[in-house]
Amino acid sequence: MKPIRVAVHGALGKMGQTLIEALCREPEMQIVGATDIKATQDHLPLPDGSGTVPLSPELERILTTCQPQVVVDFSTAKAVMPLVRLATERGVNLVIGTTGIAADDIEAIDGLAKAKGMGIVIAPNFALGAVLMMHLARIAGKYLDHAEIIELHHERKLDAPSGTALSTAKAMAQARGKPFATPQQGGKSDSRGKQVEGISIHSVRLPGLLAHQEVMLGGAGQTLSIRHDTSGRECYMPGVMLAIREVVKRKGLTYGLDSLLGLEKA
Numbered sequence: 001m002k003p004i005r006v007a008v009h010g011a012l013g014k015m016g017q018t019l020i021e022a023l024c025r026e027p028e029m030q031i032v033g034a035t036d037i038k039a040t041q042d043h044l045p046l047p048d049g050s051g052t053v054p055l056s057p058e059l060e061r062i063l064t065t066c067q068p069q070v071v072v073d074f075s076t077a078k079a080v081m082p083l084v085r086l087a088t089e090r091g092v093n094l095v096i097g098t099t100g101i102a103a104d105d106i107e108a109i110d111g112l113a114k115a116k117g118m119g120i121v122i123a124p125n126f127a128l129g130a131v132l133m134m135h136l137a138r139i140a141g142k143y144l145d146h147a148e149i150i151e152l153h154h155e156r157k158l159d160a161p162s163g164t165a166l167s168t169a170k171a172m173a174q175a176r177g178k179p180f181a182t183p184q185q186g187g188k189s190d191s192r193g194k195q196v197e198g199i200s201i202h203s204v205r206l207p208g209l210l211a212h213q214e215v216m217l218g219g220a221g222q223t224l225s226i227r228h229d230t231s232g233r234e235c236y237m238p239g240v241m242l243a244i245r246e247v248v249k250r251k252g253l254t255y256g257l258d259s260l261l262g263l264e265k266a
């Protein structure tokens with residue numbers, strides 16, 4: 001089978017570079033082009049020494065000259081809608097990892113994917129362990145009435161609480177069909193974190209951390225902790241590769257990796 005032709009949007013960023021290294025190791029994929037607003041050269045040397053691929057700040061140029069089947073995006077939320085409009089117009093599938101996309105934009109992306117018959121996967125978290133942690137938390141939340149989330153990230157992370165913590169809390173409450181029980185005392189104290197659906201979310205920001213989350217659930221005489229830790233950006237790569245393989249077979253928007261992993265919504 002021919003390898004899937006992939007271009008990377010946001011190629012000079014931290015995730016873009018990790019992705020290009022991973023694509024070079026993947027026999028089923030071929031990196032054919034790269035785009036980044038910061039690009040100053042017209043070719044990007046591949047990290048495995050196998051050659052170069054065209055690089056440009058202009059996505060349109062890369063789509064025309066490199067003919068990718070899939071563009072993978074790790075850039076900024078502002079860049080996503082122009083990318084989606086252009087790629088869907090050109091018949092190119094998309095895998096989007098950029099976080100912070102507004103709900104209205106996600107609806108618009110869904111509409112464009114359907115209208116143009118293209119496959120788009122948006123996954124705010126490609127780490128398979130994190131997807132499983134959220135899945136298990138949704139199940140556990142049906143049986144234990146109290147829950148708190150501690151999320152820990154590097155000190156450069158801009159948002160707090162993290163998108164993953166907010167989605168975990170909302171998904172847990174949705175699966176259970178009602179908010180979690182809130183302790184009678186301390187709910188209004190500054191020290192109790194952000195309140196979402198009866199769950200307190202605590203955010204830690206420290207150098208030395210990458211991305212970590214612990215969901216703690218409590219019942220009379222017992223607690224249950226579900227914890228996920230990342231120690232390197234390569235943790236995201238198996239999820240991205242899965243999304244690339246699947247997006248070429250699907251039409252419309254797939255949000256999150258759950259359905260690609262065969263995880264039933266808890």
Ligand SMILES: NC(=O)c1ccc[n+]([C@@H]2O[C@H](COP(=O)([O-])OP(=O)(O)OC[C@H]3O[C@@H](n4cnc5c(N)ncnc54)[C@H](O)[C@@H]3O)[C@@H](O)[C@H]2O)c1
Pocket residue numbers: 009010011012013014015016035036037038074075076077078079096097098099100123124125126127236
């Ligand atoms: N989904 C996931 O699992 C996951 C994991 C890690 C990071 N992220 C997200 O991925 C995004 C990138 O993260 P990062 O750590 O690589 O950031 P980064 O700042 O290192 O890289 C972003 C790159 O995008 C480029 N860029 C910005 N605007 C652009 C545009 N209009 N067109 C083309 N390129 C543009 C920048 O020049 C930069 O090189 C963030 O939104 C981050 O939250 C998602």
